[in-house]
Amino acid sequence: MSLAETKAAPSKEARKRPLVVMQSVSKVFSSGTTALSGMSLTVESGEFISLLGPSGCGKSTALRIIAGLGDITAGKIDWPSSRINSKGLPEGDIGFVFQEPTLMPWKTVFGNVYLPLKLRGISKAEARDRITEALATVNLQDFADAYPRELSGGMKMRVSIARALVTKPKLLLMDEPFAALDEITRQKLNDDVLRLWKTTGITVIFVTHSVFESAYLSNRIVVMKARPGRVHADFPLTTSLERDSHYRTSEQYRQACEKASRSLIEAMGGSEEH
Numbered sequence: 001m002s003l004a005e006t007k008a009a010p011s012k013e014a015r016k017r018p019l020v021v022m023q024s025v026s027k028v029f030s031s032g033t034t035a036l037s038g039m040s041l042t043v044e045s046g047e048f049i050s051l052l053g054p055s056g057c058g059k060s061t062a063l064r065i066i067a068g069l070g071d072i073t074a075g076k077i078d079w080p081s082s083r084i085n086s087k088g089l090p091e092g093d094i095g096f097v098f099q100e101p102t103l104m105p106w107k108t109v110f111g112n113v114y115l116p117l118k119l120r121g122i123s124k125a126e127a128r129d130r131i132t133e134a135l136a137t138v139n140l141q142d143f144a145d146a147y148p149r150e151l152s153g154g155m156k157m158r159v160s161i162a163r164a165l166v167t168k169p170k171l172l173l174m175d176e177p178f179a180a181l182d183e184i185t186r187q188k189l190n191d192d193v194l195r196l197w198k199t200t201g202i203t204v205i206f207v208t209h210s211v212f213e214s215a216y217l218s219n220r221i222v223v224m225k226a227r228p229g230r231v232h233a234d235f236p237l238t239t240s241l242e243r244d245s246h247y248r249t250s251e252q253y254r255q256a257c258e259k260a261s262r263s264l265i266e267a268m269g270g271s272e273e274h
């Protein structure tokens, strides 16, 4: 290895830096609702984390804080691998996919995916290759000129994912992205997201109510407890199997679902006998 290469390579320490470190974060809204209290979470590069929890336990609030979209009442949040702007927020390293695709109906697929680049002052000509690449990642390369009204619910969500990916973020935050879709479409999109995770090396935090979805997708599950929201359990999920249709019917998947389900029931204050 030449000296130049030695210098260019990130140090071992830099490579190992986490993407997000939340330390005892609390969030109280002006209404007086305490959405989070003492939430700590460290997100390492390359992880696929499912944030699983009952309705109203603060999953979306936590995700928005991780995205730098909401201020915190107490505690500390840091993005050790990101460039931090003058407001103390990470710049450009985070993509966000919401529950609704939130596409502009008057713009084509291309125009919708262009938006984050346009906001950064990048011309359409400069952006073209990146948009084409992002659309190809979600298998929509042939739909660049289509309008949202011409797409199915699943395709609209894939456009939304392409829009989140076009800036090449290190971290992809997904807030119950497939909750409104039918089961078969949801399973297909689960496979798309897994393929994306494996091929790009992106880190994913995926909010879901679904034990089955979390057990299928993630290599780490963080279960949240409600009122106020905080981490109840945090465990890795490893499997020797490829996550595909065979995995869905395997004993390993059944056990993963059981573990996540048990933890969720505990977080909700119940017991298995209930």
Ligand SMILES: Nc1ncnc2c1ncn2[C@@H]1O[C@H](COP(=O)(O)OP(=O)(O)OP(=O)(O)O)[C@@H](O)[C@H]1O
Pocket (backbone or CB within 6 Å): 029, 030, 031, 033, 034, 035, 053, 054, 055, 056, 057, 058, 059, 060, 061, 062, 209
């Ligand atoms: N902007 C806001 N102002 C006041 N209270 C809010 C606001 N956003 C969320 N909350 C409250 O904070 C708590 C946590 O909400 P949040 O949406 O983060 O939970 P969640 O786990 O994502 O819920 P769900 O699974 O139903 O989407 C809830 O009690 C909610 O009503």
